[in-house]
Amino acid sequence: MKFSDLKFVSSLLVTAILVSACGGAGDEDDNNTVNIACGAAEEIGPSSMVSGALQSDDCRLVDLAPSSNDPAYVDRYLLKLDVPGNVTIRMLSDTIDSVLFIMKEGVLCRNGDCDESDVLSSDDDSGGGTNGEDARISIILAAGDYLIVAKSFSTETGDYTIETTVTNVSYSIGDTGPAGGIVFYMAPDGLHGLEAAPADQKPPSSMRGVTWGCRGLTINGADGTAIGTGAQNTADILAACSDLGIAARLADNYTLNSFNDWYLPSKEELNELYLQRAVVGNFTSSGNGYWSSTEMFDVGAWFQDFDDGSVHILDRNGTTGVRAIRTF
Secondary structure, eight states: OOHHHHHHHHHHHHHHHHHHHTOTTOSBOTTSEEOOOOSOOEEEOSSEEEEEEEOTTSOBHHHHOGGGOOOOBEEEEEEEESSOEEEEEEEEOSSSOEEEEEEEOOHHHHTTOEEGGGEEEEEESTTBOGGGOEEEEEEEEOSEEEEEEEEESTTOOEEEEEEEEEEOOOOOTTSBOTTSSEEEEEOTTSSOEEEEOSSOOOOOTTSSSBOOOOTTOOOTTTTOOSTTOHHHHHHHHHHHOOOTTOHHHHHHTOOBTTBOOOBOOOHHHHHHHHHTHHHHOOOOOGGGEEEEEEEETTTEEEEEETTTOOEEEEETTSOBBOOOEEEO
16 A cells, blocks of 8 residues: 555544544535534634634534534634645644544535545644643645634534644655654655654563463454555554454554554564664564564464564564654
8 A cells, every 4th residue: 555545544544533523423514524614714824823712603514514513613613735745733722522633625615515435633631731622633744725613512502722733744764753753764755655663662571572462363454565555454453353462463462652543563564674773763573583574374473583674474473673653
């Protein structure tokens, strides 16, 4: 799967989050559109802080899409980017359950007919804050116009603040990535890539590495080998395998600088990590080997030796190292 394909798949997954987050029967009308526009959007700068309030006389989702059954209020902001950037948007509130969306801005979406492909990302409260009532989106965007939608659950009203920051996206191999990892791969578009955690994800001190898990179980979907497939492999492993302390779970549980979207690399992602091992550094696994998230048969998975670069099928009950990565 190419990075362009990965981005498309991610957009569809985020849309599913959008529909569930908004409650009721979903925000889609009979034409499969997401209508969350009401009046003119307020333009804000790439790095700004604005105060707003969701009020009982604001636009509601149910006013725009009656089939949604969602009475939540929404405010819209127009974000213009003259150059590509790593955009972070935060919605902070002590009074409401904050929900954020960012969408492509165009004539149709501006007028309320936002197709699901226009939804780029969404978040509900993952940014932390008082009682978890902050939402945060971090996303790399090309130059262009975007809609930021501030929303609450149900009919909550209250004050909030929107903060936007934009940083450089001209990453090179060896740079510190958006989440604080080490960049070890850049896609041909020059905007997206892979960053690795700066150190191994360690098991309890009494163990010498970790197992891949669920020996004897064929996991549907955990067979992606290409760059861009590790995240889905990891999700498939965790959905099917309940074993504790396994490599995929250790990678998935990793958090750095509040970023929690790390995963176990696919076979080819792991090879890219091996090729840049001197740049990334701190590879301390016993035997200098690391698991990939790519299974091979129901008893094995792909493993790479970080001494000589050789790739092997290792029994899933074998123990070796874990280094989490993420896509940006």
